[in-house]
Amino acid sequence: MTSRSQVRRLLADGLGYEEAGRRLGVPAGKTFLIATGLPADGGGTLTTAEQHRPGMPGRSTEHLAGPPAVNPTSDDATRHWLRLRAVADGPMRRAARERGVRPEGERAPDDVRDLTDVLTHDHDRLTALVKQLQTLPGTGQGATEAQQRRGRAVADVLAGTPASHAPAERRGLWPLVREALDDGGRAADRALEQDDEEARTRAELRRTPPDDEDFDALAERVGAQVRRHIAFADAVFARLRETVPQDVRERLGAEVVRAWRDGPPPPGAQEAPP
Template sequence: MPSRSQVQRLLAEGLDYEEAGHRLGVPAGQAFLIATGLPADGGDTLTTAEQHRPGMPRESTQHLANPPAVNPTCTDETRRWLRHRAVTDRPMRQAAEQWDARPKGDRAPGDVHELTAVLTRDHDRVTGLLKQLKALPGATKGGTGADLARREFVVALIAQALESHEPAEQRHLWPAVRAALGTGDRLADEALRQEHEGIGTLTALRETSADSEEFDELAEQLESQVRRHVAFEDAVFVRLRENLPQEDRERLGAEVVETWHSAPDVPHPHGRQD
């Protein structure tokens, strides 16, 4: 532990607390505490005598107690280390070769017919893809070329799902909401606004290179928008089940599923075909 005389000697040489602390191997706030016997974040409660202690600067010392945070995961050195570990780790490479983000199971099993159940299952598949997208490191977190290709693949899967999901809702769900609920017009209009916002982000994401910071920012934005939209629709589904007869919801659910059957598949990034 440095002594008070050591800190004060460095201050007398013209160093500030940041540099003095660096030379002595302690944080700037600790160097201030050693020199003055006072905490760096106590400036508003100092007495007149304390304000004139040796080593007391004229300006505020709050910055000494709360220095700017440094995130080491954003440095080039950290990214290079992560890439090296991923390339040299054989189990990781083998797992990557077997990786496939496509949701397992039928999009709409034969025992799922009711409209809100069909759409909720589809929501779960999309949010599952978003979890995978978030788990894969992007360019700003040291992602490898393979990681970035996988992120693009997941985005393509999300786009594939939404390209058939949203039109089906616009054709079958929201007209039913408008007709069945007293506030249906307002709810449908808000939902369509959210959908338009999310599709705009998704379009921008698909037009952006995965090795850019912008791609990572858009991916985070899309996740937030989709989660907010799903929560909004879940609340609408509760009211729809209370106000629209079961047989009507069964019929609409079957119509939604019918529109999905012709949706094209997305090729695997490594050329795999199941």
């Protein structure tokens, strides 16, 4: 059994409680308790006499009380165990296979008419896809082949979904912004630059295999770009609701919804300039 004199002798030699405990084969918190008779977690209020007991350091001792923090999900053995459990779980594997990859919810519910609400609703669907992609483990996190395939499928849908969302904004939103807001031209130009940058990243993500280390970084970049686009659009929407009559917003919203339901324009059709 470790004695108080053993601990205090090591402390007198200049060792800290962690090193003293390591040499004695005793946890640091217990070493402190042996030396001082006090718990290392600092519970309660110490009297003046307790504060000056032999072995009391001049700083907090709470770090001695608990074991070092460990993240079990970063351990190779834990990841291997989780993979084995996932493979053995038949119902979960079947549910994963049957679950389709698609944006959540209806794109244009009947009770959503205002242009700003229509586009906000579609933004929510894009956000849900980004969350699906970013909750999947990446190659650097030990993703299984099934998880990589899932990531590929979500990335493809995420890359294709804005194919009709961005044109809707170019035809219905940004021309309105240019006309209705004092700084609308600058706002529209900035938004279109963001759209072009985001489109390039999505195209690069679509070309990158899911087992490539760049896939994870591209997925993170797409998520950041989508969030930036939505935050910027939300600020513009708030200003449009204050300056543009509701009937105008609803008319433009109906045009966007009708275009979505009718499908993309025929090949070779010219899109109106933003």
